[in-house]
Amino acid sequence: MNTPSDEQLVAYLDDELDREQRSQLDSLIADDPLLNLRVQWLSRSNLPYRDAYDELARQAPLDRLQARLDAAPSPQRPGFSRRWFMGAAAAGMVFAGVAADRLFLGWLAQQSHNWRELVGDYMALYVPQTLEHLATDEASQLAQLRTVDARLGLNLSPAKLKLPGAQFKRAQLLEYDGVPIAQMTWLDAAHGPLALCVTRSNSGSQPLAHERRHGMNVVYWTEREHAWMLIGHNPATELEGLAKMFKERLST
Structure with a gap:
């Protein structure tokens, strides 16, 4: 089966598929965390x-x-x-x-918390083993960052993304229904997976703010035309310090 459309997933949620189609989708959802995330998003009964x-x-x-x-x-x-x-x-x-x-x-x-909710759902699937096997050579990282830069109009580099006590593992471009979300991930030696995510925003610059999602701390802010969030199991005060560092580095 090809990547299912939202209409097929809605039919799946409404129990309108035959047994064979449903079985195929069950297997795809079990094997694909991003598809699982789409199903979770579509199944929320409280969407307005x-x-x-x-x-x-x-x-x-x-x-x-x-x-x-x-x-x-x-x-x-x-x-x-x-x-x-x-x-x-x-x-x-x-x-x-x-x-x-x-x-x-x-x-x-326009409801800024929704994209962070999607990212939080996705990050809830991460464990250290998700990132341990990824290549960390600079050539791969530069290629990944160029892809992100081209889609979101950023100017990223390994130097700007270097963190104490954490190894940079990957930059990847996600997309939900045409809306790009970039995710940069680290494996923190003490606290496990850590991610800095960014998407486009038209809400102007806003200061750092805090929230909790799936037992993880989140610091988020907007800078001109981009919305950022840093999410992980690090303590809130530590995460805020990292967010301030990123905010300064990425604004230049």
């Missing part, structure tokens, strides 16, 4: 679909959009389900040339 759709409605040319809605069959009127929402997007219910699912993602992007 109605709030997001209300925001889209306020932006839409209502007469034209209502005409399209009236013409589209919906077996569950009134109300919304994950299946209906994604079906509407797939059916081409668009306005201003932008698909509804992209607008919904844009609405979520």
Whole structure:
């Protein structure tokens, strides 16, 4: 089976696949942590679909959009389900040339905690053995950082990412529905996996702030057009010191 679409995963969550399809997806989800993360994201019952759709409605040319809605069959009127929402997007219910699912993602992007929630879910899967086997030669690291730089408009180097007591292991580019998230990971000798993650942001510069996710400490901030977060099992005060160091290094 090829990489499943969000619509297939929603059908999986709604128990609308036959036994063979479901078995194939069970195997893929078990073997692919990133796919598992997508399933977790889609399965959250507390996602604010109605709030997001209300925001889209306020932006839409209502007469034209209502005409399209009236013409589209919906077996569950009134109300919304994950299946209906994604079906509407797939059916081409668009306005201003932008698909509804992209607008919904844009609405979520304005809620800054959501991308950190995705990263926290992903980091919860990490153990030291996840990183121990990775190559750490400088040529590999430079190639990885160039990929990240090109996609996110950064200027990273191994020197800027060097940490005391931790070995830099990998820079990789993740993506959720077209939104890039870069992840730089270290293996801390005392506290295990540690990650600095970044995505684009239009919220302007904001100071360091703290939170906890999955038993890990998080320090996050925004600098001009990028949002950053540092996440790991390090003590909060230690993590803040590292975040201040990164903030200074990466702003130059």
